[in-house]
Amino acid sequence: MDSKDLEAEIHPLKNEDGKLQENLGDQLKKGDNLKSAPPQSRLSRCRTVALFLSLFVCLLVVFVISFIIPCPERPVSEGMWRIDYNSAVTYDFLATKDINRDRVQDVIFLYKNTNSSNNFSQSCADEGFSSPCSFVAAVSGANGSILWERPAAQDGALVLCGVPHPKDSGASSACILVGRSGSFIAVDLFTGETLWNHPSTFRRNATILSPLLQVPDLDASGAPDLLVLTQEDKEVNSYIYSGSTGHQIGHRGSLGVDGTSGSLLYVTRAGAHYILLPCASSLCGHSVKGVYEKVTGRDSPLRRDPSWEDVLNATNHRLLVHSSGAIHYLMNVPGKGGEDLLLVSSDTCVLLDGQELAPRWTFSAPQVLRKPILGHYKPDTLAVVVENGTGVDRQIRLLDLSTGAVLWTLALPGLPGYPPSASLLTADHRSAFFFWGLHELVGANQMEPGDTQHSLYMFHPILPGVLLELANVSANVVAFQVTLLEPGRHAACILLTGPASPDAPGLVSMAKHKVQDLILSSRVVHLTEGGADSDQDIRDRLSRLRYRSEA
Ligand SMILES: *[C@@H]1O[C@H](CO)[C@@H](O)[C@H](O)[C@H]1NC(C)=O
Ligand SMILES: *[C@@H]1O[C@H](CO)[C@@H](O)[C@H](O)[C@H]1NC(C)=O
Ligand SMILES: *[C@@H]1O[C@H](CO)[C@@H](O)[C@H](O)[C@H]1NC(C)=O
Ligand SMILES: *[C@@H]1O[C@H](CO)[C@@H](O)[C@H](O)[C@H]1NC(C)=O
Ligand SMILES: *[C@@H]1O[C@H](CO)[C@@H](O)[C@H](O)[C@H]1NC(C)=O
Ligand SMILES: *[C@@H]1O[C@H](CO)[C@@H](O)[C@H](O)[C@H]1NC(C)=O
Ligand SMILES: *[C@@H]1O[C@H](CO)[C@@H](O)[C@H](O)[C@H]1NC(C)=O
DSSP, rough: OHHHHHHHHHSHHHHHHHHHHHHHHHHHHHHHTTTOOOOOOHHHHHHHHHHHHHHHHHHHHHIIIIIIIIIOOOOOOOOOEEEEEEEEEEEEEEEOOOOOSSSSOOEEEEEEEEBBBOOOTOGGGGOOOOOSSEEEEEEOTTOEEEEEEEEESSSSSEEEEEEEETTTTTEEEEEEEEEEEEEEEEETTTOOOOOEEEOOOOTTOOOOEEEEEEEEOOSSSOOOEEEEEEEETTEEEEEEOOOOTOOOOEEEEOOOOOSOOOOOEEEOOSEEEEEEEEEETEEEEHHHHHHHHHHHHHHSSSSOHHHHHHOEEEEEEEEEEEESEEEEEEEEEEEETEEEEEEESSSSSEEEOTOOOOEEEEEOSSOOOOOOOOEEETTTTEEEEEEEEOOOEEEEEEETTOOOOOEEEEHHHTTSSSSOOOEETTSSSSSSEEEEEOOTSSSSSOOOOOTEEEEEEOOOTTTTTTTOOOOEOSEEEEEEEEEEESSOOOOOEEEEEEEESSSEEEEEEEEEEEEEEEHHHHEEEESSSSOOHHHHHHHHHHHTTOOOOOO
């Protein structure tokens, strides 16, 4: 389409007007040239014809645009949907991706059952597992209908979804599942079909450390590769697999350290990839280049970062952090000119500069039990949500990410097994925060998980003295997310509940609730005295919040 046509589509009326004037102008000019003035009536008739012709063309264009070219249809999302599995078990895994390409994010989760839910045509034996086995299911975010489900592991798995996968018919996306008992499967994200399937090559007594890491394409196959860390005999080993075929690259390599789950991939300011993992009270780090060269004996085009190599001890690859407690969580957080690192040990929370690995601030709290989350308390300024203590002593604090200063504090009793908090950006460049807590009325002595009622609370910094109790839930919450399933539309709360113990199958339930509906039926909790607004005004105000997706 040339630029003139494009212009015509954008400004059809303007262009027709232009042509009309041009035509008339031409005629007038011709008339002038011939020096024989046409009769006045003929000119006006021409004008009338041209006017009606252009009017007709305009109307035609309007008609074509408004009726014949259809508007892209948006599926009608249901405010609430829920699917149940009787006598099943579920795992702490939830992912959202648009699977049926209806521009509504769909939900992927795992459950263990004898048969899949929709029909009994898919059995564990089809994929070589004994029954019951773990299924991976994708459900439509719009209405909860099952898009696909299939047996994927014997008993739980580490899952990584949205890994680019080269396919004969263009690029696709995969979910990779590493079973705890030796299976290793890649399934097509859009159809659930097997892309590759191998037994894994881990040693029998190896414990797989979460998460599964996606590393740059090391075997030049056109897809990112996978790195799995395992713990065997107090030593962390690394295994690299090709993302496109699932075959192991090189052999097993020892990192020479003793570590735990919670590793992450960090890209330094110089573009070097490092694997970081908590190892007791220090932080251990290895360059992906070093690991690759060790397991294959070949050279890798990846880089090392000289300043990181200086900071990490070359013999034991450790960075000592001045904390007495064991490190529990590592997080990449946005910083100035790149990412910084947030380190959470059992008694401190430290922000490390991503370049020098020097502490920027330290927040000491005796009991940090849960992985912090990020959100915006002030517009466009990141805050980190840190929880201190458990039971009736539990306190939630919002700290300014750049300085570590306390912005807001909430005392909210809660149990250690609760799902982490969540946050979601709102249109005013702040965030709504979601916390789980024990219902206020429950006494401190009734702290048995399972039979207590817990509640989901919401907080937004526009009303710092108010907390909304969105819902009471008596089932055990296994996984939880607050997300925007449709860009620019309402926020949704996705709740996966199921038995607390994997040995006792029970009701597994996956539900989506519209946050706005929850707000309208919520209970208002006043944290501070005063405030002239009625409860209904508060609910109305918070229900009008608009959300936006990250980035
Ligand atoms: C599973 O499917 C088999 C048939 O394939 C059926 O006999 C059995 O009752 C089903 N089990 C459950 C728990 O639904
Ligand atoms: C069972 O499910 C599969 C795919 O999930 C589908 O192809 C098949 O038609 C279903 N069978 C019945 C009887 O519903
Ligand atoms: C759910 O929505 C999909 C389209 O997104 C549609 O094909 C399906 O029929 C719907 N199912 C139900 C039960 O409404
Ligand atoms: C783990 O297995 C390896 C060989 O597979 C063996 O050498 C080692 O002793 C085992 N360790 C334990 C703790 O069982
Ligand atoms: C590195 O670690 C080794 C063994 O723990 C230790 O002997 C050495 O002093 C450390 N080097 C530096 C520079 O800290
Ligand atoms: C953390 O909680 C403990 C009680 O569990 C309390 O004594 C302490 O003052 C709290 N510290 C901070 C910084 O919140
Ligand atoms: C939760 O339960 C309490 C009583 O147990 C009730 O007062 C409150 O309104 C409930 N909250 C919601 C959001 O339904």
